[in-house]
Amino acid sequence: MSIQVDLEPLAEEQLRAQAKAAGGDIETFVRDTLQKKLAESGYQSAPIESAFVKNLDEWIDLHPRQRQLADDGRESIYEGRGE
Numbered sequence: 001m002s003i004q005v006d007l008e009p010l011a012e013e014q015l016r017a018q019a020k021a022a023g024g025d026i027e028t029f030v031r032d033t034l035q036k037k038l039a040e041s042g043y044q045s046a047p048i049e050s051a052f053v054k055n056l057d058e059w060i061d062l063h064p065r066q067r068q069l070a071d072d073g074r075e076s077i078y079e080g081r082g083e
Contacts, residue, residue, distance in 0.1 A: 019029035
């Protein structure tokens with residue numbers, strides 16, 4: 001997303017100086033500053049995989065939960081094979 005902001009010349013000069021002091025370009029500095037400000041205010045962007053996780057949770061909910069432990073011991077796996 002692109003946003004154009006008109007700044008007073010002095011504000012732009014100070015912003016460029018801060019970006020240079022931080023070792024980056026003005027676009028990166030502004031983006032990082034805005035993201036930090038949003039994080040401080042409690043904003044959290046939705047994770048990219050949220051749709052996948054939601055679908056997975058829905059699929060899991062379709063299957064009944066077992067209340068007893070499954071016997072996955074070696075003896076139970078080979079039980080009844082005549083060996």
